[in-house]
Amino acid sequence: MKRYEKFAADISEMIRSGVLPAGEKVPSVRVASRTYSVSPATVFKAYYLLEDKGLIQARARSGYYVREHAANALTEPELVRHTSEGTELGVSDLIFSVLGSLKNPDTVPFGSAFPSPHLYPLPRLAKSMSSAVRAMTPAAIVSGMTTGNSELRRQIALRYMISGVRLPADELVITNGAMEALNLCLQCVTEPGDLVAIEAPAFYACLQVLERLKLKAVEIPVHPRDGVDLDSLQDSLTRLPIKACWFMSSFQNPLGASMTQAKKLRLYNLLERQQIPLIEDDVYAELYYGANAPHPVKSLDHSGLVMHCSSFSKTLAPGYRVGWVAGGGYTEQINRLKLMTTISPSVPAQAAIADYLKHGGYDRHLRKLRDTLEQQQGAMLAAAARYFPAATRVTRPAGGYFLWFEFPEQVDSLQVFQMALAQGISLAPGPIFSASQRFKNCARLNYGTPWDERSEQAMAMLGRIIASF
Structure with missing residues (x-):
């Protein structure tokens, strides 16, 4: 056991035994370092580990405190390295x-x-819908039918830019929710019978899409805390003709796991070496509890291999069915496929969300x-x-x-x-x-x-x- 793990275990026992009760402030980094004769770096790593385990939480400019439920906390699941290969x-x-x-x-x-x-601002969205419909011109109804509402794409790109991710508006294609985006991405890079690497466990809609497209799943185990097991993925990529990967890098459904930025970089480098496209399902990224939004794998993409998909269905308006994909090198193919299928999501819904993002207090x-x-x-x-x-x-x-x-x-x-x-x-x-x-x-x-x-x-x-x- 490493030193920070031993220190974390000691603090954990103090929480479970009631020495540090719920709501109590844990010793500051400086005090803990001096009291327990460990370095500040060791204390920080221990506190990060306890935070990951749900035992303590950081409060802005105040330090770390014991969570309310921590004393009786159940333990976390562990990674089970089991893969299935080519499952129909x-x-x-x-x-x-x-x-x-x-x-x-x-x-x-x-x-x-x-x-x-x-939990959604439905009355404010209704006002945006009313305002958008009143302002809509005949030309606006048919312009940007395939790629989507230009103001909405600009607002989405602006949100990425503010969070530190450069994603040009002209790379974005508005879709009927994230599910259409994910379907289009898979259709761009696979044919029936191909192998696709997915998470285990995976969001069940992913399994339904693969079933519909007659694709075979290669299940890659997911660590409950930090996402896809990259050693297992590397082994599968070495042995099997995998044509694409479909992963959630932040707050994965159903585990809630999130890759660190270092792990996202390792994933990207692994796939880039073998020129395997990544379909990144990122619909939960805005629902972070910490100070900063996690950056997607797409933020590391310099070769156009990452197709980044998201939507407003989980954060704002499920019934509006407005999502998007940043298609990288596959943007033109995605546009063509979309033109042959749904053509366009609801024009009023796109305009309403664009209005809400601009005026409605989304943040x-x-x-x-x-x-x-x-x-x-x-x-x-x-x-x-x-x-x-x-x-x-x-x-x-x-x-x-x-x-x-x-x-x-x-x-x-x-x-x-x-x-x-x-x-x-x-x-x-x-x-x-x-x-x-x-x-x-x-x-x-x-x-x-x-x-x-x-x-x-x-x-x-x-x-x-x-x-x-």
């Missing part, structure tokens, strides 16, 4: 059965893929949304520590709105799903996130709904169901 997809029936459970508005939506609509909305989601994550983690078996493991992402639970081995999450649904609770069972239907004792829970007594009771019921195995 057949998971749609299972996925549709899970999605069907969300149609009942009375169901507790832990299985949903979206935050609660109550203010995002700050409030992030704060709310972080608080709700803490509430769900605390409830899980109270009600779930002690052997349960859970992730602690630094953004997004999902937790990934790994239950004791005997627990069948598909049975948990059915039993919970009978009690009016939805969840997303582990097998829907795997081409080979692994992760049978795992589940994804969404904490994007405002926490209330109903949420608390649902977690207690889930705990009883899980403990019954």
Whole structure:
């Protein structure tokens, strides 16, 4: 055990034993360095590790404090190095059965893929829609049909520039949500029967797209904290004719894992050497809890290999179905494919979002949304520590709105799903996130709904169901 890990373990034990209670400030770096005879660098690394584990949190200009749920925190899952090679997809029936459970508005939506609509600025968006439609000229309705609304593309490019990422507006193509963007990217670089490297676990929509396009999945394990296991990826790239990779580099769904910038650079260099395109699914990047937005792999791309996809569906307006892709060297191909399929997303929806980005206080909305989601994550983690078996493991992402639970081995999450649904609770069972239907004792829970007594009771019921195995 390295010195910073030993120091982190000592602080962790002080938290779990109550010596450092919830809300207590942990010793400053200077005090800890002097008291425990370790270097400031060692203290910093230990605190970063404890922050990653969800035990402490930084407060601006104030230091580090023990999180509210930390004393009873469940442990994190570990990386399991397991790959599947060339798996043909057949998971749609299972996925549709899970999605069907969300149609009942009375169901507790832990299985949903979206935050609660109550967290979105819908009245302000309605004003933007009204304003945009009134100002729309006949020419505006047909201009930029394939590439998208020019003002919207300019506003998106401006947001990237402000965060330190250069992404020209003329590289952006507006799409019907991120899913169309991802579909178009895959169609540009693959043919039926090709191998595509995906994450394990992966967002189930990724599996559905591969199934529709008759592609085969090569599953690459994902570390619960820092994303795709690059050693496993390198091994697969060496042995298999992989035509493309589809990865989430920040707040991966379902784990919430985020690659460090150094790891993103290593990933990019690995793929560039072999000239393998990366389809970067980055829909959760704006939902970070720290001080700064994570930079995408696209920010490192100097050869046009990265197709960067995102949308407003997770942060602003799911029903508007407005996404985009920065296609790099594939931009022209993407435009041509789009012209042969949907041609254009909703013109009024594009104009409304462009107006909102320009006048509506998007950053203010995002700050409030992030704060709310972080608080709700803490509430769900605390409830899980109270009600779930002690052997349960859970992730602690630094953004997004999902937790990934790994239950004791005997627990069948598909049975948990059915039993919970009978009690009016939805969840997303582990097998829907795997081409080979692994992760049978795992589940994804969404904490994007405002926490209330109903949420608390649902977690207690889930705990009883899980403990019954």
